[in-house]
Structure formats: structure tokens, C-alpha cells
Amino acid sequence: xIKRSFFGLAKPRFVYESLDSPMTPERIPMPRKATxxxxxxxxxxxxxxxxxxxxxxxxxxxxxxxxxxxxVISPVTGSVSSVSAFIGDFGASCTAVSIDVAAEEEIDSGFxxxxxxxxxxxxxxxxxxxPGNPPFKALTDPRxxxxxIVVTGLDPDLLVATHQxxxxxxxxxxxxxxxxxxxxxxxxxxxxxxxxxxxxxxxxVGGASGVEIRIISEDYPSALPPFxxxxxxxxxxxAGKSSTDMGVAFFTAEAVAGVAEAFQTGQIPTTxxxxxxxxxxxxxxxxxxxxxxxxxxxxxxxxxxxxxDRIILGGPMTGSSIYSEDYPVGPETDAVMVQDSAAxxxxxxxxxxxxxxxxxxxxxxxxxxMLVRFCEARQYETAADEYDxxxxxxxxxxxxxxxxxxxxxxxxxxxxxxxxxxxxKIEAEEEAPVETTEEGAEETVEESQEETAEETDA
Amino acid sequence: xxxxxxxxVSHAPxxxxxxxxxxxxxxxxxxxxxxxxxxxxxxxxPAVGVLSLSISFAILWELAFNKVSKEPLTIGxxxxxxxxxLFGMVLPAGSPWWLVLVGTFIAVxxxxxxxxxxxxxxxxPIAMAMAILMLSWGLYIDIDAxxxxxxxxxxxxxxxxxxxxxxxxxxxxxxxxxxIMGNQAGAIGTTFGLGxxxxxxxxxxxxxxxxxxxxxxxxGVLLTALMFKAxxxxxxxxxxxxxxxxxxxxxAFFLATEDSSSPVNFVPMIIYGLVGGMLTVLIRNIGAWIDxxxxxxxxxxTINPLLDKIRPKALGKVV
Numbered sequence: 001x002i003k004r005s006f007f008g009l010a011k012p013r014f015v016y017e018s019l020d021s022p023m024t025p026e027r028i029p030m031p032r033k034a035t036x037x038x039x040x041x042x043x044x045x046x047x048x049x050x051x052x053x054x055x056x057x058x059x060x061x062x063x064x065x066x067x068x069x070x071x072v073i074s075p076v077t078g079s080v081s082s083v084s085a086f087i088g089d090f091g092a093s094c095t096a097v098s099i100d101v102a103a104e105e106e107i108d109s110g111f112x113x114x115x116x117x118x119x120x121x122x123x124x125x126x127x128x129x130x131p132g133n134p135p136f137k138a139l140t141d142p143r144x145x146x147x148x149i150v151v152t153g154l155d156p157d158l159l160v161a162t163h164q165x166x167x168x169x170x171x172x173x174x175x176x177x178x179x180x181x182x183x184x185x186x187x188x189x190x191x192x193x194x195x196x197x198x199x200x201x202x203x204x205v206g207g208a209s210g211v212e213i214r215i216i217s218e219d220y221p222s223a224l225p226p227f228x229x230x231x232x233x234x235x236x237x238x239a240g241k242s243s244t245d246m247g248v249a250f251f252t253a254e255a256v257a258g259v260a261e262a263f264q265t266g267q268i269p270t271t272x273x274x275x276x277x278x279x280x281x282x283x284x285x286x287x288x289x290x291x292x293x294x295x296x297x298x299x300x301x302x303x304x305x306x307x308x309d310r311i312i313l314g315g316p317m318t319g320s321s322i323y324s325e326d327y328p329v330g331p332e333t334d335a336v337m338v339q340d341s342a343a344x345x346x347x348x349x350x351x352x353x354x355x356x357x358x359x360x361x362x363x364x365x366x367x368x369x370m371l372v373r374f375c376e377a378r379q380y381e382t383a384a385d386e387y388d389x390x391x392x393x394x395x396x397x398x399x400x401x402x403x404x405x406x407x408x409x410x411x412x413x414x415x416x417x418x419x420x421x422x423x424x425k426i427e428a429e430e431e432a433p434v435e436t437t438e439e440g441a442e443e444t445v446e447e448s449q450e451e452t453a454e455e456t457d458a
Numbered sequence: 459x460x461x462x463x464x465x466x467v468s469h470a471p472x473x474x475x476x477x478x479x480x481x482x483x484x485x486x487x488x489x490x491x492x493x494x495x496x497x498x499x500x501x502x503x504p505a506v507g508v509l510s511l512s513i514s515f516a517i518l519w520e521l522a523f524n525k526v527s528k529e530p531l532t533i534g535x536x537x538x539x540x541x542x543x544l545f546g547m548v549l550p551a552g553s554p555w556w557l558v559l560v561g562t563f564i565a566v567x568x569x570x571x572x573x574x575x576x577x578x579x580x581x582x583p584i585a586m587a588m589a590i591l592m593l594s595w596g597l598y599i600d601i602d603a604x605x606x607x608x609x610x611x612x613x614x615x616x617x618x619x620x621x622x623x624x625x626x627x628x629x630x631x632x633x634x635x636x637x638i639m640g641n642q643a644g645a646i647g648t649t650f651g652l653g654x655x656x657x658x659x660x661x662x663x664x665x666x667x668x669x670x671x672x673x674x675x676x677x678g679v680l681l682t683a684l685m686f687k688a689x690x691x692x693x694x695x696x697x698x699x700x701x702x703x704x705x706x707x708x709x710a711f712f713l714a715t716e717d718s719s720s721p722v723n724f725v726p727m728i729i730y731g732l733v734g735g736m737l738t739v740l741i742r743n744i745g746a747w748i749d750x751x752x753x754x755x756x757x758x759x760t761i762n763p764l765l766d767k768i769r770p771k772a773l774g775k776v777v
Binding site for chain 1: 664
């Protein structure tokens with residue numbers, strides 16, 4: 001954990017630690033059981049297309065029900081052992097499907113049959129859940145017109161090295177992927193965003209014409225998409241809009257390489273590169289099948305966990321903590337971080353003292369001191385209308401420096417969630433996910449996983 | 459699922475820079491110590507009595523309020539102790555015990571707790587308590603009157619009091635070096651200018667107070683005093699006496715910078731400080747009171763919410 005410097009007059013500065021050279025990723029063996037998450041509730045069991053005992057093959061497209069549009073690509077061969085409901089972030093109802101992995105791997109030919117046709121439609125139908133989560137779904141929306149594709153070679157969060165690794169080790173695949181993406185999307189520009197240190201080693205990237213390499217600063221949070229938009233493209237995303245609304249699509253280096261591999265081999269890649277950040281903040285890279293439980297990764301990396309430690313999916317600033325070692329690696333899991341119970345930082349229910357640290361560190365110039373007062377009082381509309389709630393780029397720096405230890409970042413996320421729910425963008429849950437307790441921060445903000453976590457107190 | 463380990467789940471970010479409110483309070487107290495110790499040496503046991511009573515009663519009032527309102531105890535954050543120390547520093551050494559009790563009650567209960575405690579107070583608690591004492595028991599906090607039993611080997615009158623009542627010629631013999639080194643009459647913790655400046659610089663460097671507020675407050679005092687002096691040198695004193703005597707330095711470094719009642723954006727902080735400094739000299743020169751620091755701080759506290767609306771445009775803000 002980075003401590004406040006002795007001279008507190010200057011703003012703290014966070015530098016992305018770049019990988020000095022590509023590491024050799026540790027290969028995690030095929031898990032005995034893989035778990036896949038569907039972002040849709042488990043509703044009528046009789047309408048399920050996936051039932052225990054069903055055989056699945058590697059690369060097979062799995063759909064939960066007839067009418068559902070969402071799918072998951074099976075990363076393993078085996079038979080379905082269970083289909084169960086689980087609660088995701090903010091009380092979202094999701095479905096988990098477990099697969100007992102068979103000894104012999106069989107490859108499904110569904111994608112191979114159509115992979116001759118390089119089109120956005122095929123990509124959206126089969127490649128949406130490639131490792132690195134390419135935004136194909138947003139691209140097929142007829143209302144969006146993508147003009148620029150940005151490939152990010154720097155991971156948005158601190159300490160994470162997954163995309164830095166890929167951009168150095170899979171130069172050819174990325175180049176092929178970029179030409180395929182240009183062909184599919186008719187994008188006019190392709191921009192590769194890299195920090196200065198990586199430009200030399202990833203120099204081969206972007207050999208094709210019409211591809212530009214742009215330098216991004218090594219200071220956090222310059223690799224977050226709204227900052228890349230501002231610094232690299234000179235476009236400011238209006239509050240409440242997304243970069244896709246402005247004709248810019250972000251692809252991670254891993255997703256681009258995955259697109260190339262998929263169309264070249266006719267097989268959908270199912271191996272995810274994950275940065276493991278250990279308790280002493282040392283890093284390891286591993287390659288694991290999607291669906292591999294984290295327990296397997298910890299065993300290979302020599303990570304031992306005790307009660308009251310913390311497991312975080314993602315990096316230290318923007319990740320999300322989970323409650324079980326059985327949680328699987330997903331296509332978006334760039335990093336897994338573990339914290340010792342002694343290093344776990346806690347929040348408090350102290351009020352804001354108006355010191356202004358958050359206002360000075362906020363890269364988006366939000367009046368955080370006022371915003372957090374309105375968020376605490378659940379005045380979300382005023383927070384959005386007058387105090388720039390939607391300008392927040394979710395970097396977490398305000399919470400990092402807050403001497404009152406207010407969970408500001410979570411208050412902001414909760415405010416955005418509640419407003420989206422009020423506007424009907426998120427379907428109302430059966431039980432209200434936000435408890436209205438008077439006790440202050442901890443209860444209100446920790447509802448996301450409290451239903452399943454047995455113990456969250458500290 | 460029986461033999462599961464239990465992990466702590468919480469929300470991002472998972473790091474914190476380790477700062478906390480207790481640390482802020484204790485560093486403020488530490489920075490105020492040089493001036494306080496000087497005052498104790500200068501005024502002896504009466505000063506120790508006032509300071510001890512002030513700190514202990516500030517804490518006791520807060521504890522009592524916590525108990526009565528059935529809230530979690532907040533005295534551990536050091537803020538009540540800080541209020542008590544600063545309040546003791548602005549009192550004259552000869553203050554009676556009941557004045558300290560009433561003053562700390564006003565500062566802690568009326569100045570802070572009834573607004574919801576730390577972070578909720580719109581006015582600086584110490585400035586508010588002193589303003590009420592000035593209006594109610596002005597004679598008891600008159601520096602000259604309460605120091606009547608002391609024999610000083612320096613200019614024995616309260617410099618800005620003499621300036622107000624007898625004109626600039628009366629303080630002509632007072633050297634600036636004497637003012638800075640504490641050879642002047644004044645409240646317990648406000649005579650040692652160098653100590654207050656050192657403490658202020660320490661707090662600025664450590665990031666516990668903002669240089670924008672301190673420096674613009676002092677600049678406001680300096681500029682306004684210069685303007686008065688240039689206008690009528692026979693009636694008004696120069697900037698040195700305004701800067702280094704009375705409550706100017708403790709006001710600039712320890713009172714105007716109080717977090718809750720001061721702005722956080724750059725331009726507002728500058729305006730806030732400048733206005734505070736200007737009002738201080740205005741009240742001293744043409745107002746009814748000898749010292750205007752507490753009243754001017756209360757006034758700038760009042761305009762703070764409005765000032766803080768001057769802020770940079772947020773990223774991607776439409777309109």
C-alpha cells in the first residue's frame with residue numbers, strides 16, 4: 001500500500017509499473033471443474049437449454065434459454081454438473097453453470113464452419129466473450145458508427161500487466177487482428193495507445209498502414225478510457241455518454257490478438273492471461289482456461305489465504321472483492337489480487353471534514369466534497385444535476401486520499417446504479433437491493449455481496 | 459461449502475494512503491506547541507491553568523454531548539483537544555476560570571456539535587466563541603486589563619490596542635524583531651510570532667493546511683494596512699504591527715484554515731483569505747473593536763459556501 005508522503009503539499013502521483021520485459025506466463029493445468037457465469041437470472045428451470053448431464057465441447061456456444069440473446073462459449077469439454085443462481089454486484093441475479101471436465105478434449109466445429117466469413121455479425125455471434133471481452137455487441141448496434149478503434153496496451157489499473165504482456169509477446173497476432181477489425185468495422189483510424197516505455201519493445205505493433213501509435217502518460221489514471229479519449233484523441237466524452245456514442249471503440253490488446261487467432265485457426269481462444277498480484281505486491285502472470293477456479297491458480301502460484309484476507313478481481317483501485325476461492329476466471333478477469341488481513345484498509349462512517357484532498361486529486365475536476373454529501377443523503381438527482389456525478393471516471397483516487405475514509409467511490413457507483421434503476425434502465429429486483437439502514441457507510445455500500453458472503457464485518 | 463475460509467469483501471479502492479483525522483488534529487496541536495510553550499514560559503502558572511482548563515473542558519464538553527445525544531464517542535479524533543488548545547492560546551493569561559468554561563462550551567457545543575460535529579460547523583468554533591465572549595464579557599478578555607499584574611521589560615501595552623487608542627506615534631518604539639520574538643503583550647499563544655510562523659509552515663509543508671488561505675490572508679492584511687498607511691500615516695499604523703501583533707498570525711495559520719468552514723478550490727481560497735485579511739485591518743482601523751480577526755473570520759466563513767461555487771468545469775460537463 002502506498003502511504004501518504006511526508007510532504008503532503010504535493011499531490012501524490014501514481015505511476016503504472018510497466019513490465020520491463022515480457023514475463024513467461026505460468027500455465028495453469030486444465031481444471032477438473034469449470035464454472036461459467038451468465039449475466040441473466042435463473043428463472044424457469046423447465047425452459048433451460050442446459051441441464052445437468054448435458055455434454056458440452058470446447059468452443060461450443062452455450063445459451064441458457066431459447067429467448068436469451070446472451071451466450072457463453074464453453075472453454076472446456078465435459079458434462080454440465082449443476083446450474084445454479086447466484087447474486088452478482090449490486091444484487092444482480094446471475095446464473096452459474098458448472099462443468100465437470102472430461103479427460104479428452106473435443107473441439108466444437110460451430111465457429112470453424114462460419115469462420116471463413118470475416119464479418120461483424122459472425123464476430124458478435126461467436127467472439128463476444130473472447131478473453132479480454134471485445135465490445136462486439138456495442139458495435140453491431142445500428143445506431144453507432146465506429147470511426148476509430150483504440151487498442152490499449154496498458155492496463156487501466158495499477159500493477160496489472162496483462163495487456164502489457166500481450167502487446168509485447170503477441171505482436172503478429174495483434175497486427176493481423178487489427179487488419180481483421182478494420183475490414184469488419186470499416187473504421188477509418190486505428191490507434192494503439194502505449195506508454196513511452198513500451199513503444200520500443202512493442203514496436204512491431206502497427207506495422208500496417210493507417211495504424212498510429214500514440215503515447216499515453218504513465219500516471220494513473222491515464223489508461224482509463226475517458227482519459228485516453230481526452231489525452232490521445234482530444235475528444236471529451238460528455239457526462240453520461242460513452243465512448244461508443246462518439247464513434248470510438250476500445251479493444252484490449254488481448255481481445256485483438258484473440259480475434260486474429262480465432263479467424264486463423266477456426267477455434268475460439270479460451271485461455272485467459274491473468275496477472276496475479278500476491279500479498280507482497282510481487283506479480284506473476286498465468287495462463288488459465290476461462291472457468292478455472294481461483295483456487296487452482298493460487299495453488300500454482302504459492303498463494304496461501306487465511307480468514308479475513310481479501311481476494312480482489314482486478315487491480316487495487318477499481319477491482320471488486322469476492323468471497324470465495326471457487327470463483328472462476330472470467331473473460332474480463334485481467335488480474336487477481338490478494339491482500340493479507342493486516343493490509344486490508346477499512347472504511348469508516350465519519351463525516352466529510354471538507355479538507356479538499358479529493359477535490360484536488362480528482363482528475364475529472366468534480367466537487368467531490370459536495371457530491372459525497374448528496375450521495376450520502378441519497379439525493380442522487382441533485383448529485384447528478386449540480387455536482388457532476390456523471391463526470392466521474394471511476395478511478396478511485398478520491399477514496400484513496402480521504403482522511404475520513406469515506407467509501408466515496410462506492411457511494412458514486414451506488415448513486416449511478418440507483419439513478420439507472422429509477423430511470424428503468426435496470427430491471428427492478430424482487431427485493432430492494434439497497435438496505436436503508438441508518439448505521440452509515442458499511443451497510444449501505446456493502447450490499448453488493450452481502451447476501452452470499454457469510455461474514456463481511458471488520 | 460462448510461470448510462470455506464471467510465474473506466473480507468468490500469469495495470474498491472483496496473488501498474488507502476493511511477491518512478486519518480486523528481493524525482491531522484495531532485499535527486495541528488504539535489504545530490501550535492512552540493507558541494504555546496513560549497506563552498507558558500512568559501506568563502507562568504496562570505497560563506498553564508488557562509490552557510489546561512481549556513483543553514480538558516473542551517474534551518469534557520464533547521464527551522458530555524456524545525453521551526447526551528447517545529452518539530459514538532468522538533473525543534478520540536483529537537479535534538476537541540485541538541479546539542481547547544487553540545481557544546486557550548487566544549485567551550489572556552489572567553482569564554477567570556468561568557470564562558474558560560463558558561468559552562469552551564460555546565466553541566465545542568454551539569460552535570461545532572449542534573451542527574452535527576466535526577465537518578458540519580459553518581463557522582470556526584474558536585472564532586465564534588471569542589466573538590461571543592467579546593460581546594458579552596469584553597472587559598475580561600481585554601489584554602491590557604488582564605495583564606495588569608505583570609511587569610514586562612518590553613513595551614507593556616497591547617500593541618494594536620495602543621495603536622487604536624493612542625495612534626501610531628505610541629507604538630513607534632516597538633521593533634518588528636521584538637514582535638516576532640514574542641517581546642510584546644498579547645494572549646497566551648499569540649505573542650511568539652516566529653513560533654506561529656514555523657508551526658504554520660510545518661502544517662503547509664505536510665499538507666494539513668492550505669498555503670493559499672494563509673498567504674492570501676496575510677497578503678490581505680499587508681495590502682490593506684499599506685493602503686491605510688499611504689492614505690493617512692498620522693492616523694494609521696504600518697503593516698508590520700498589523701501582521702505580527704494581535705491575533706493575525708494565529709488567525710491566518712490556525713483559524714482561517716479550519717477545514718470545515720473554509721473553501722477547497724483555488725480561486726475561492728484566495729478570495730477567502732484576501733477578504734479575511736482586508737476585513738481584519740478594516741475593523742482594526744475604522745471599526746469599533748481593537749482586533750478584527752475573529753469577526754472577519756466569521757464573515758469569511760459566512761461567504762465560504764458561495765465562494766466555493768467558483769470551481770473548474772468538470773470533465774465532460776455539458777452546458
